[in-house]
Amino acid sequence: MSAPGTVVFSDTSGDDQISLVDILDHVLNQGVIVRGNLIISLAGVDLVYVGLDVILTSVETAMRHIAATSQPPRNAT
Amino acid sequence: MGDHQKDMATELKSGERRVLYLYGMTQARLSAPVRQPGVDLDSQIEAVDCEGIVCWISRVSAKEFEQSLATNMENLDWLSTASVAHQRAIAALAQKTDVLPARFGTVFRDENSLRKHVRARMRELTKDFERVKDADEWGVKVFESAPIAATIPKVKSGKDYLMAKAALLPRKNAAQIPEEELADFQAALAGVAEDTAAPGRISGGQRGLSFQTTLLVKRSNRQQLQSVLKKFSKKWAATRSIECTGPWPPYSFVSQDSKSQ
Numbered sequence: 482m483s484a485p486g487t488v489v490f491s492d493t494s495g496d497d498q499i500s501l502v503d504i505l506d507h508v509l510n511q512g513v514i515v516r517g518n519l520i521i522s523l524a525g526v527d528l529v530y531v532g533l534d535v536i537l538t539s540v541e542t543a544m545r546h547i548a549a550t551s552q553p554p555r556n557a558t
Numbered sequence: 559m560g561d562h563q564k565d566m567a568t569e570l571k572s573g574e575r576r577v578l579y580l581y582g583m584t585q586a587r588l589s590a591p592v593r594q595p596g597v598d599l600d601s602q603i604e605a606v607d608c609e610g611i612v613c614w615i616s617r618v619s620a621k622e623f624e625q626s627l628a629t630n631m632e633n634l635d636w637l638s639t640a641s642v643a644h645q646r647a648i649a650a651l652a653q654k655t656d657v658l659p660a661r662f663g664t665v666f667r668d669e670n671s672l673r674k675h676v677r678a679r680m681r682e683l684t685k686d687f688e689r690v691k692d693a694d695e696w697g698v699k700v701f702e703s704a705p706i707a708a709t710i711p712k713v714k715s716g717k718d719y720l721m722a723k724a725a726l727l728p729r730k731n732a733a734q735i736p737e738e739e740l741a742d743f744q745a746a747l748a749g750v751a752e753d754t755a756a757p758g759r760i761s762g763g764q765r766g767l768s769f770q771t772t773l774l775v776k777r778s779n780r781q782q783l784q785s786v787l788k789k790f791s792k793k794w795a796a797t798r799s800i801e802c803t804g805p806w807p808p809y810s811f812v813s814q815d816s817k818s819q
Contacts, residue, residue: 487799488799492804493804494649494805499803501641502760502764504645505641505758506758507810
């Protein structure tokens with residue numbers, strides 16, 4: 482929640498904290514669907530059954546996990 | 559010898575079968591290579607040419623993203639890590655060029671099946687590229703302001719404390735914005751956006767949420783969007799607050815295959 486009269490802008494391209502619900506809102510709901518019988522799987526939103534409160538608290542875990550593994554490999558050629 | 563047919567391109571050293579996980583498509587190859595981990599935080603994203611469209615994929619475990627995808631999506635730790643990684647991979651491309659993001663969890667068995675499906679949708683994809691040119695997606699939410707209470711009053715029991723604390727939370731079913739004010743707000747947003755889309759379904763149950771929308775905004779109009787939001791935020795200072803997230807890749811503004819039929 483923001484202070485009265487101000488807008489909270491969360492910049493996805495910066496260091497701002499984006500809540501996981503916002504990420505899931507954009508990532509899971511939409512996107513190009515390329516459909517056909519050769520597609521072997523397509524994730525349906527209906528498969529996701531998660532409580533909002535749980536989502537809000539688990540974003541921290543995810544971010545920690547990603548921070549720990551997102552270093553580019555040094556030995557890449 | 560072996561009657562075991564294997565596609566070397568999707569075969570790993572470890573012997574584990576891999577599938578192609580699709581992140582999105584661009585119209586041009588990028589001049590510099592993209593160093594970005596994929597949805598599994600292990601594979602690297604790479605370009606596959608598909609009839610003039612560049613598809614960005616990484617080779618991920620078939621077990622994790624094909625057989626067990628549905629189960630994995632119900633595991634919140636897995637889902638949160640994978641969806642953030644999916645977003646990061648697409649954002650890395652979007653920083654360089656316009657991208658059509660793929661829906662989370664779209665995988666192909668091999669390059670041929672990917673090419674075949676891209677070819678079949680070429681006309682829509684070309685239109686989509688035109689639509690999202692130089693534009694980003696933004697999420698806008700309006701919340702009912704929480705009642706202003708300085709501190710939790712002195713209480714005698716733990717139960718009293720929790721009840722006092724709960725009373726400070728925004729209500730679960732937030733009050734609707736009066737019709738006229740909402741129409742004004744939507745008209746102002748429409749003035750700076752190319753298009754609007756239905757908001758995502760995940761955060762719909764957030765406490766105090768009165769209104770939510772998704773906008774497609776040209777990069778040259780970003781300042782104007784911020785001005786509109788600031789203006790309404792001042793106007794609503796006593797009753798409501800506004801949150802805005804972005805820029806997102808245009809997830810909500812790509813055509814949904816044969817859904818509208």
